[in-house]
Amino acid sequence: MSNEIRVIDELGQVITVAQLRDKHFVSDLSNEDLEAVAYTAKALKNPIKNIDDEIKKRLTNGTQFVHISTSEVSKQTLDSDDDKVKQAFYNKYGLAAFVVKSPTQLKKQFGESIQDDLDKVIVYITQNRVQYE
Structure with missing residues (x-):
């Protein structure tokens, strides 16, 4: 059993x-x-x-289990806060090399003053989500 x-x-x-x-x-x-x-x-x-x-x-915290362990994985990212890197990619690849941030990320970076500009370009997409009662 x-x-x-x-x-x-x-x-x-x-x-x-x-x-x-x-x-x-x-x-x-x-x-x-x-x-x-x-x-x-x-x-x-x-x-x-x-x-x-x-x-x-x-x-x-250092506990060891018989059948459970951690493994180290690497993840590739770009230094997106480096203006020199941004300028080099813009010069070589244009705007296509950049991802526009989400409205929330933009508000966090630039404050609520960006809201008027966001209101002009925000596109609302509806999704169907499973809801449990």
């Missing part, structure tokens, strides 16, 4: 994590079963984040 996590619905039907990893299994669930599993997954997101945060904190 394994210690695998199982989801058991009110009718006693058991769904394992291995089954939920299988996209075909999930696509074959009825709407009611899928909704029930979705609520369970939603309810587990915060506790799982709490566990991940605590693991990271302990690893940072």
Whole structure:
């Protein structure tokens, strides 16, 4: 008998994590079963984040686990605050080498006085988001 996590619905039907990893299994669930599993997954997101945060904190503080460790990864970024770099990229590649900041980032950098200019160019995009009641 394994210690695998199982989801058991009110009718006693058991769904394992291995089954939920299988996209075909999930696509074959009825709407009611899928909704029930979705609520369970939603309810587990915060506790799982709490566990991940605590693991990271302990690893940072030097705790060692048998099967959990950290690895070092590198990320490439540009020194975007260096005006010489900006000027060199502008001279060679033009404005296409730059990403316009978000309205929030621009307000943070230039203050509320930029709001009038933003109001002239802001484009609103609507999205459909899943909402749990």
